[in-house]
Amino acid sequence: MEIEIMENIDDLIKKIQPYFSELSVGDFMSSPVVTIQENQTVLYAKELMRSWRISGLPVVDDEGRLKGIISIEDIVHALENGTLESSISEKMSKNVVFLFKYDKIMDAFKKFEMYGYGRFPVIDEVDHHVIGIVTKQDLMLALLKKLSVLYVHDARREEFVGVDIYRSVPKNVKIERTEFEFQIDYKDISLSGTGASELKRFLISKNFSPKFVKRIAIATYEAETNVVIHSNSTGRIKAYVEPEFVEVRVNDNGKGIENIEMAMRDGYSTAPDYVREYGFGAGMGLSNMKKCADRMIILSSKGNGVFVEMHFWRHEDEN
Amino acid sequence: MKIEALKELGFEMIVEEKGEIFHGYACDLLSEVMGRAKPDTVWFTVQSHINIIAVAVITGIRAIVLCNGHDYDEGTIERSKKEGISLFKTELNTFEAIKKLCNVMQDEIQG
Numbered sequence: 250m251e252i253e254i255m256e257n258i259d260d261l262i263k264k265i266q267p268y269f270s271e272l273s274v275g276d277f278m279s280s281p282v283v284t285i286q287e288n289q290t291v292l293y294a295k296e297l298m299r300s301w302r303i304s305g306l307p308v309v310d311d312e313g314r315l316k317g318i319i320s321i322e323d324i325v326h327a328l329e330n331g332t333l334e335s336s337i338s339e340k341m342s343k344n345v346v347f348l349f350k351y352d353k354i355m356d357a358f359k360k361f362e363m364y365g366y367g368r369f370p371v372i373d374e375v376d377h378h379v380i381g382i383v384t385k386q387d388l389m390l391a392l393l394k395k396l397s398v399l400y401v402h403d404a405r406r407e408e409f410v411g412v413d414i415y416r417s418v419p420k421n422v423k424i425e426r427t428e429f430e431f432q433i434d435y436k437d438i439s440l441s442g443t444g445a446s447e448l449k450r451f452l453i454s455k456n457f458s459p460k461f462v463k464r465i466a467i468a469t470y471e472a473e474t475n476v477v478i479h480s481n482s483t484g485r486i487k488a489y490v491e492p493e494f495v496e497v498r499v500n501d502n503g504k505g506i507e508n509i510e511m512a513m514r515d516g517y518s519t520a521p522d523y524v525r526e527y528g529f530g531a532g533m534g535l536s537n538m539k540k541c542a543d544r545m546i547i548l549s550s551k552g553n554g555v556f557v558e559m560h561f562w563r564h565e566d567e568n
Numbered sequence: 569m570k571i572e573a574l575k576e577l578g579f580e581m582i583v584e585e586k587g588e589i590f591h592g593y594a595c596d597l598l599s600e601v602m603g604r605a606k607p608d609t610v611w612f613t614v615q616s617h618i619n620i621i622a623v624a625v626i627t628g629i630r631a632i633v634l635c636n637g638h639d640y641d642e643g644t645i646e647r648s649k650k651e652g653i654s655l656f657k658t659e660l661n662t663f664e665a666i667k668k669l670c671n672v673m674q675d676e677i678q679g
Contacts, residue, residue: 438619439617439618439619439641439643440618440619441619441622442619442622442623442625442626443622445622445626446622446625446626446651449625449626459607459628463607463626463627463628466626467602467603467626467627470602470622470623470626471599471602474598527598527615527617527619528596528597528598528613528615528619529598529599529619531597531598531599531600532599533597533599533600533603534599537599537602537603540603
């Protein structure tokens with residue numbers, strides 16, 4: 250049965266190939282990509298995969314060059330053998346098959362077919378830095394997107410359907426679960442909080458109650474401020490929304506937290522003096538976040554940026 | 569109490585927005601304000617940079633009284649108009665300013 254379907258898909262792909270043959274890997278790869286350094290532990294990889302809900306991670310060296318790949322299967326093996334504390338470089342697959350940005354979609358298809366892997370890192374031709382990743386899902390979505398556009402632009406359809414409302418189909422095709430995204434890229438601390446204010450507006454527009462929204466906005470404000478004060482890099486706020494639940498992820502590419510346990514303590518802060526003069530850096534940020542969120546995960550280590558994930562369930566009294 | 573009543577207490581109005589306030593809060597550490605200020609609050613502070621507007625928007629603070637004769641940054645004034653936050657200033661220090669409010673509005677405003 251499955252083989253039959255696959256053959257049909259192959260036929261279909263052949264038929265529509267002229268329409269998408271120009272698509273390059275760079276057009277549909279997921280980027281930026283979550284990577285892990287080779288000297289990290291398998292345990293850290295497991296946590297990263299869990300919180301990003303992904304099934305594989307490209308492994309990179311200090312310079313961001315591709316060294317290997319670690320997948321959920323490797324984690325399962327490590328769990329079975331009790332080797333979660335081993336370093337990634339011991340457990341990763343070293344013979345990685347990768348793609349280049351300018352490879353055509355058919356090259357990607359061939360690789361998926363030939364190797365049967367679930368994902369292929371995309372690397373820069375020159376310096377071999379990992380710039381993206383292509384999973385089967387990316388490939389499917391690229392095709393669907395192209396196909397749905399194609400489909401809708403086919404005027405003959407209207408004869409059958411009779412209404413042109415179907416023109417809006419591609420807009421409604423939900424390709425990503427992210428519903429809110431904000432780029433933190435300012436160097437001026439006084440602008441901190443812009444993202445949290447935007448998120449607040451967004452959540453109010455989704456008809457969440459002010460009380461629930463405030464809790465989320467405060468936690469996001471603190472996370473955003475941390476990126477601005479401490480990371481010395483750019484960052485990103487993402488939010489996923491369900492009727493009774495909101496998930497906020499804030500990550501940066503900065504210097505990371507050396508000692509998370511210390512950082513979690515009330516009143517502990519590494520903020521510089523000029524920042525404190527503005528009323529920041531009181532050492533209450535992380536504990537405010539913890540107080541507001543129903544669940545909070547922080548992943549960080551020196552030099553690897555900070556990743557914060559916070560879950561908010563709507564409480565009974567937050568109607 | 570109505571926000572504009574703050575004017576009658578001698579606080580200089582910089583940005584006027586309509587609305588009512590039921591609570592007061594005083595602190596200069598933004599995270600403390602974030603964690604503790606209630607909605608519909610008048611906030612007494614000496615911080616004047618634009619970020620106080622973000623703090624106000626997120627917590628639901630409706631009016632800010634800047635104490636010790638400090639001046640607001642230009643960006644702060646602009647943003648407060650956009651976000652609908654009232655701004656006042658006074659030469660008094662935070663304690664004196666709050667004392668003045670409490671003398672007149674004791675029953676109408678809570679911590």
